[in-house]
Amino acid sequence: MVDETIFKAYDIRGIYPDTLNEEIARDIGRAFVHSLGLAGSRIVVGRDMRISGEALSRAFIRGVTESGADVLDLGLVSTDALYFAVGHLEEPGGAMITASHNPKEYNGFKLCRENAIALSGEEGIFRIRDLILSGKLPPPSDHPGSVETGDIAEPYAEHCLTFIDTEGLRPLKIVVDAGNGMAGKMLPPIFERLPFEYEPMYFEPDGTFPNHPPNPIELENIAELRRRVVEVGADFGAAFDGDADRVFIVDEKGDPISGDMIVALVAKNILEKEPGATILYNAVCSKAVPDLIEREGGVGIRTRVGHSIIKPQMREHNAAFGGEHSGHYYFRDNYFADSGIVAMLTVAELVARQDGPISELLAPIDPYVRSGEINSEVADQQAKLKEIEEYFAARGAKIDHLDGLTVDMGSWWFNLRPSNTEPLLRLNVEAENRETLERERDRLLEMIRS
Structure with a gap:
């Protein structure tokens, strides 16, 4: 029996082998080919270092070839390199076997069409789910596909370096924590071509994650990186x-830089090279982001959270860059796909073009203080949102519903939005000073949790 909860809004994800196993992976391969009409063409497949990755990849490839499509198997790659390969080689589809930042027992699939257009729930994943659940998958093809292996590391490294100008940059020292993930494989060929010294941490891909979970949004998982940055200067x-x-990213003092401030830094770099460019940012990003885009002469467009929202809008507006507070950074010249590696390189270039440290670069850009995302378990999310909206509407707040509830009180504002997958409300508060932030954050949390 297939657990249909593994088919999510942005990808397919489950626990191996309980809710995601080889049999299901094979069916996903078959359904992917049939639902997109890919028989007779070639699909690019990659995987990360998770222990179950090899077995799931083999099963998925078997399902694809049984359905009459060929496979280019890249083996171990990063997700952004898989997207690059699909776009660069002009293939009609790709699959990355990964569970991203989830714990080691998880695995999953990120699927895309031509030009690395990601499949979301409404745009393909739920069709694959329904085909599998119907039990009406077509029988194996009389003309099974073939499999060849390939390596994309060198072309991918060259592609990443097209986003920056390496001439005249001062040498930097960068500590990189790959978390035993795929950055450890993809980064060395890139750094070989740069005037930067890098200190690697946990570059050996290892799906048991012996050092810390592969989720750097949690502060405990970057504690060692923060220490190391200060120790080595x-x-x-x-x-x-x-x-x-x-x-x-953490600054030279080991202090974490929020995702929206990285959006601002990347936007600044892009607008210096492409004046007037369109930049997308999600509704949770700091006001510092649209402030900077306007100051630098760009066109800023505010969007809802989520790659299935942002990527189509980027294509529609031909936006040079789109960023989310959660650490996703999308680039037009990367087939509108996200890349942590390209984002890091653009920040490095910006720092290497000036004399001062990264914190000095940020200081004039960021006059605000933020709470970070705070989750609260709420049984009836819509009722709570309505209650809070009515409270602030009565006090003359500026309100919008682009993504959840955004309330602007002038000297401070907040966004409160329901989780897509859990009974949670996610709160982000920003203010002009620490005292206002703490007072209003605490008051809001009391209202949300009462």
Whole structure:
């Protein structure tokens, strides 16, 4: 019996072998080919270092070839390198076997069409789910596909370096924590071509994650990186998640830089090279982001959270860059796909073009203080949102519903939005000073949790 909860809004994800096993992986391969009409063409397949990755990859490839499509098997790669391969080789589809930042018992599939257009729930994943659940998968093809192996590391390294100008950059020292994930494989060929010194942490891909979980958004998982940056006098530190599509950066003092401030830094770099470019940012990002885009002469467009929202809008507006507070950074010239590695390189270039440290670069950009995302378990999310909206509407707040509830009180504002997958409300508060932030955050949490 297939557990249909593994088919999610942005990908397929479950626990191996309980809810995701070889039999289901094979069916996903068959359904992927049939639902997208890919028989007779070639699909690119990659996987991360998870223990179950090889077995699931073999089973998925078997399902694909049985259905009459060929496979280019890249083996161990990062998710952004898989997207690059699909776009660069002009193939009609790709599959990355990964569970990103989840614990080691998880695995899953990120699927895409031509030009690395990601499949989301409504745009393909639920069709694959329904085909599998119907029990009406077509029988194996009379003309099974073939499998060849390939390596994308060198072309991918060259592609990443097209996003920066390496001439005249001062040498930097960067500590990189790959978290035993795929950044450890993809980064060395890139750094070989750069005037930067890097200190590797946990570059050996290891799906048991012996050092810390592959989720750098949690502060405890970057504690060692923060110490190391200060110890070795590095210019900054970078931590990647398991499949290396997200990056989190700490400054020269070991202080974490929020995802939306990385959005601002990348936007600044892009607008210096491409004046007037369109930049997308999600509704949870700091006001500092649209402030910077406007100051630098760009066109800012505010969007809802989520790659299935942002990527189509980027294509529609031909946006040079799109960023999320959660560490996802999307680039037009990367087939509109996200890349933690390209984001890190653009930040490094910006730092290497000036004399001061990264914290000095940020200081004039970021006059605000933020709470970070705070989750509260709430049984009736919609009732709570309505209650809070009515309270602030009566006090003359500026309110919008682009993504959940955004309330602007002038000197401070907040966004409160329901989780797609859990009975949670996610709160982000930003204010002009620490005292206001703490007072309003505590008051909101009392209202949310009462």
